[in-house]
Amino acid sequence: MQEIANKSVLITGGSKGIGLGIAHSLVAEGVNVAITSRSAAAAQQAADELNSLGKGKALGIVADVRDMKAQEASVAQVIEAWGKLDVLIANAGLGHFGSIEDLTAEQWNETIDINLTGVFNSVKAAIPALKKTEGYIITIASLAGTNFFAGGSAYNASKFGLVGFSQAIMLDLRNYGVRVTTIMPGSVTSYFNNHEPNPTDSWKIQPEDMGQMVVDLMQMHPRCLPSKIEVRPSRTK
Numbered sequence: 001m002q003e004i005a006n007k008s009v010l011i012t013g014g015s016k017g018i019g020l021g022i023a024h025s026l027v028a029e030g031v032n033v034a035i036t037s038r039s040a041a042a043a044q045q046a047a048d049e050l051n052s053l054g055k056g057k058a059l060g061i062v063a064d065v066r067d068m069k070a071q072e073a074s075v076a077q078v079i080e081a082w083g084k085l086d087v088l089i090a091n092a093g094l095g096h097f098g099s100i101e102d103l104t105a106e107q108w109n110e111t112i113d114i115n116l117t118g119v120f121n122s123v124k125a126a127i128p129a130l131k132k133t134e135g136y137i138i139t140i141a142s143l144a145g146t147n148f149f150a151g152g153s154a155y156n157a158s159k160f161g162l163v164g165f166s167q168a169i170m171l172d173l174r175n176y177g178v179r180v181t182t183i184m185p186g187s188v189t190s191y192f193n194n195h196e197p198n199p200t201d202s203w204k205i206q207p208e209d210m211g212q213m214v215v216d217l218m219q220m221h222p223r224c225l226p227s228k229i230e231v232r233p234s235r236t237k
Helices: 017-028 040-051 068-082 105-133 153-176 207-219
Strands: 008-011 032-037 058-062 087-090 136-140 179-185 228-231
Touching: 008 017, 008 068, 017 032, 017 040, 017 207, 032 040, 032 068, 040 058, 058 068, 068 105, 087 105, 105 136, 105 153, 136 153, 136 207, 153 179, 153 228, 179 207, 207 228
Parallel strands: 008 032, 008 087, 032 058, 087 136, 136 179, 179 228
Antiparallel strands: none
């Protein structure tokens, strides 16, 4: 099992939901975590919450994944704070759902720009630093990346694309010692699509479950590469 304390991790969209759940699990293991959000207040509030837990340290960064320069600046801030970048977790995402007849061009563009192009921007910005540390890229996709459904044209397109992108860059980067895994969860308790977590979500995958998966991946011997992980709730309510 690999020691992960004092590793440095950048999580996009880490101020709530899955991203914050992952950050909690990592900080508890002594990992230093930077989280990004488009909201300065949300980023700082989440960082303060994480720093109150002890062990690993947290840094809040204001950045939009649609902006390549903002992603480059995020990587630079992590390196300035901790001297290196070991792991990028490309987590930021959103969903617009509805029939193709009702889906607007603006909704389509926002979904693709954040869920797919945003990951491209984050990865491109992080590659030079990750090659130095023989680091790790973990993308948060979805079972919607292999299972299409009515009303999901934009979301399915973005997640199908993300799964393909992640698998291709895994092949591009593996011989530099940079591993790439995409996690494809089913229903997760989160704030996704304006949902407010509540007790009826107890059957779903929890953010801390996603965090445990990331901890397990980071602790795995680097000769092993789980390139794609599908994970579902054990039950359907």
